[in-house]
Amino acid sequence: MQDVIIIEAGRTERHYWLDLWRYRELFRVLAWRDLSVRYKQTVIGVLWALIRPFLTMLVFTVIFGRIAKLPTDGNAPYALLVFAGILPWTLFSTGLSEASNSLINNTSLISKVYFPRLIVPIATVVVAFVDFLISFCILILLIVWYWFLPDWRIIVLPIFVLLAFFASVGPALWITSLNVKYRDFRYVIPFIVQFGLYVSPVGFSSSVVPAQWRLLYSLNPMVGVIDGFRWCILRGQNELYLPGLLASGAVIAFFLWFGVRQFRKTEKSFADLI
Amino acid sequence: MSENAIVVENLSKRYLIGHRLSASGGRFKYTALRDIIGREISNFTRKAADVVRGRQVVQGDEIEEFWALKNVSFEVKQGEVLGIVGRNGAGKSTLLKILSRITEPTEGRISLRGRVSSLLEVGTGFHPELTGRENIFLNGAILGMTQREIRRKFDEIVAFAGVDKFLDTPVKHYSSGMYVRLAFAVAAHLDSDIMIVDEVLAVGDHEFRQKCLAKMNNIASHQGRTVLLVSHDLAAVSEMAIRALLVEGGRVAADGNVADIVSRYLSRDADAIYVRPPGQKSSTPFINRIEVCTSESNAVHRFGEPLEVKIWIQHDAPIEKGCLTLNVHNQHQHAIFDALAHYPYFRFGNSQNKTLLICKLPSPKLYVGKYYLSVHLSEPPGGDLYESLDGVCMFEVTRTDRTSLFPRLSGECAYFEEYYWETADADTTEHYVTHVASHSTLQDVD
Numbered sequence: 244m245q246d247v248i249i250i251e252a253g254r255t256e257r258h259y260w261l262d263l264w265r266y267r268e269l270f271r272v273l274a275w276r277d278l279s280v281r282y283k284q285t286v287i288g289v290l291w292a293l294i295r296p297f298l299t300m301l302v303f304t305v306i307f308g309r310i311a312k313l314p315t316d317g318n319a320p321y322a323l324l325v326f327a328g329i330l331p332w333t334l335f336s337t338g339l340s341e342a343s344n345s346l347i348n349n350t351s352l353i354s355k356v357y358f359p360r361l362i363v364p365i366a367t368v369v370v371a372f373v374d375f376l377i378s379f380c381i382l383i384l385l386i387v388w389y390w391f392l393p394d395w396r397i398i399v400l401p402i403f404v405l406l407a408f409f410a411s412v413g414p415a416l417w418i419t420s421l422n423v424k425y426r427d428f429r430y431v432i433p434f435i436v437q438f439g440l441y442v443s444p445v446g447f448s449s450s451v452v453p454a455q456w457r458l459l460y461s462l463n464p465m466v467g468v469i470d471g472f473r474w475c476i477l478r479g480q481n482e483l484y485l486p487g488l489l490a491s492g493a494v495i496a497f498f499l500w501f502g503v504r505q506f507r508k509t510e511k512s513f514a515d516l517i
Numbered sequence: 518m519s520e521n522a523i524v525v526e527n528l529s530k531r532y533l534i535g536h537r538l539s540a541s542g543g544r545f546k547y548t549a550l551r552d553i554i555g556r557e558i559s560n561f562t563r564k565a566a567d568v569v570r571g572r573q574v575v576q577g578d579e580i581e582e583f584w585a586l587k588n589v590s591f592e593v594k595q596g597e598v599l600g601i602v603g604r605n606g607a608g609k610s611t612l613l614k615i616l617s618r619i620t621e622p623t624e625g626r627i628s629l630r631g632r633v634s635s636l637l638e639v640g641t642g643f644h645p646e647l648t649g650r651e652n653i654f655l656n657g658a659i660l661g662m663t664q665r666e667i668r669r670k671f672d673e674i675v676a677f678a679g680v681d682k683f684l685d686t687p688v689k690h691y692s693s694g695m696y697v698r699l700a701f702a703v704a705a706h707l708d709s710d711i712m713i714v715d716e717v718l719a720v721g722d723h724e725f726r727q728k729c730l731a732k733m734n735n736i737a738s739h740q741g742r743t744v745l746l747v748s749h750d751l752a753a754v755s756e757m758a759i760r761a762l763l764v765e766g767g768r769v770a771a772d773g774n775v776a777d778i779v780s781r782y783l784s785r786d787a788d789a790i791y792v793r794p795p796g797q798k799s800s801t802p803f804i805n806r807i808e809v810c811t812s813e814s815n816a817v818h819r820f821g822e823p824l825e826v827k828i829w830i831q832h833d834a835p836i837e838k839g840c841l842t843l844n845v846h847n848q849h850q851h852a853i854f855d856a857l858a859h860y861p862y863f864r865f866g867n868s869q870n871k872t873l874l875i876c877k878l879p880s881p882k883l884y885v886g887k888y889y890l891s892v893h894l895s896e897p898p899g900g901d902l903y904e905s906l907d908g909v910c911m912f913e914v915t916r917t918d919r920t921s922l923f924p925r926l927s928g929e930c931a932y933f934e935e936y937y938w939e940t941a942d943a944d945t946t947e948h949y950v951t952h953v954a955s956h957s958t959l960q961d962v963d
Binding site (some may be wrong): 246252279349355 | 532614615616617618619620621622623624625626627628629630631632633635637638641642644646647651654655658659660661663664687
């Protein structure tokens with residue numbers, strides 16, 4: 244029996260999530276395309292994924308650790324503390340900025356071929372994830388350098404990686420669908436990323452934030468993620484602030500739900516507007 | 518009885534378009550700064566309200582509804598090849614976009630039975646940085662092929678495109694011909710129950726076009742496959758389709774045998790002057806008017822007289838790299854010749870916002886018969902196509918300056934050639950050796 248496709252006005256795709264699964268191959272191919280294009284025509288190629296976070300770490304360690312003399316968590320080396328913050332932050336920020344522009348970077352695809360549009364932004368976040376894995380090698384080197392080996396807590400790390408992933412996907416979906424209609428939002432993203440780098444505890448420990456502001460501070464979803472990363476990597480030198488983590492998690496979940504909802508709502512008109 | 522593969526019922530699609538009230542004319546005859554500010558504020562509040570409500574934002578002062586399609590209904594049987602013809606802006610592409618699920622209809626219902634592949638463009642998603650090999654896999658996946666399918670057909674695709682030497686070269690180094698050949702080759706190896714094809718035949722050189730046509734024919738004649746074909750190449754449509762739809766102004770104007778539909782489509786343009794239909798807005802350069810200046814009135818041209826084609830182009834900004842192609846087709850939809858005005862060899866549209874191009878043919882050799890023009894305005898190959906007009910400006914060539922025993926029938930030949938006959942002694946052997954004019958007894962009387 245052949246399948247019958249019905250196209251109707253306002254018909255919400257009942258098989259949307261099934262379709263998404265059916266198009267997994269396209270998803271893989273698009274992610275692979277973005278990956279292989281990323282470092283073509285660069286001399287040092289993949290090394291970029293190592294150099295950028297490494298230099299950021301050096302600068303932050305010097306500025307926050309040496310010059311501002313901010314305290315580290317417990318007895319963790321400051322460089323390691325910074326790098327444990329840079330890792331999730333880069334995953335979040337590259338994911339967010341790449342995915343936010345993904346739809347308008349794929350205009351020709353969207354106006355000429357049908358596929359569940361959700362594939363495009365998520366495939367670009369996967370690219371950011373691969374960069375993350377590459378940068379992870381530096382972390383391993385640092386751990387060996389300082390001989391600050393992680394304990395059992397490292398097992399929980401994948402959960403926080405996933406959390407960082409969702410933290411970038413949610414707003415990215417919302418912004419990329421807005422971007423299709425109003426190109427203003429492409430100017431917002433670099434600002435958010437730059438701004439976020441300083442309001443998130445990337446270069447410093449979140450324990451420097453006064454206790455009464457801690458919960459409010461945790462409404463920044465990256466606070467929970469970065470704290471979690473540090474907790475896993477630095478043998479729990481920082482006390483995991485549970486209410487803050489829950490707050491961050493709730494914000495991430497809200498944005499994910501909101502992003503997917505907005506994306507699905509506007510998805511059908513992408514081809515007309517782009 | 519074969520089942521219907523495609524059923525379209527009362528399909529409509531609405532777009533909102535905005536108009537800008539011009540400062541001179543319209544309501545704002547005397548423009549004061551106050552008016553402009555007031556207008557901008559009201560526009561801004563309207564846009565802001567649209568943003569809040571999540572509606573489409575339309576630039577302009579007045580918004581108009583535009584129905585690209587209105588109450589379109591038709592059915593296609595399984596295994597049938599249906600051609601769709603119509604002018605630019607008639608709604609053909611919108612129809613295909615809805616059928617391929619790229620955009621949603623405003624009203625109506627469609628049911629499609631089987632796996633659908635749509636080819637609205639060759640080389641969708643080709644990435645210039647990737648190699649030919651990588652692009653085959655990428656493009657194949659985008660068109661809906663599985664990696665296994667592509668791997669199986671890979672050699673066939675490469676052979677068809679004839680690019681085996683350059684498989685590992687990034688496609689940005691390909692010539693435009695190689696690029697489209699590869700793109701078409703991937704598309705041509707799609708295998709599905711319903712194929713929706715738009716304009717893809719208009720690629721490559723003549724030889725490759727023939728190859729494409731043969732392949733398309735092959736695809737179309739495949740058992741049980743349903744094909745929807747939109748093309749300006751009426752020859753291709755008439756060759757492949759049996760039935761056709763004529764789309765006009767968003768409606769199905771006629772539905773029937775392909776030969777009837779094509780002739781009906783062409784007869785509507787029996788006018789030596791093309792004028793752009795009023796109300797069509799465009800931001801890119803467009804063709805305002807085309808005129809064939811024939812030697813006689815009523816679009817009749819006497820052979821031997823000079824012929825002129827005048828093309829008025831409207832453009833807001835100067836055209837940086839304009840390419841204009843003028844094709845003359847005969848009544849069998851065969852292209853007879855082309856006249857190119859291509860950047861960088863010929864530059865136009867640099868100064869004002871209107872350009873008049875005149876193509877002068879001092880002594881056209883067109884044979885007796887009816888002719889049509891196709892005019893394409895674009896960027897250099899690989900760039901945007903601004904406007905493409907087909908089957909416009911019909912004119913007729915007559916030749917009355919000679920007496921002949923045999924009347925020259927309209928469209929019998931393609932063109933007149935200069936020639937002369939001579940007689941020679943039939944007994945001398947040298948003429949047999951060189952095969953020159955051995956039957957030269959009938960002399961043409963000029």
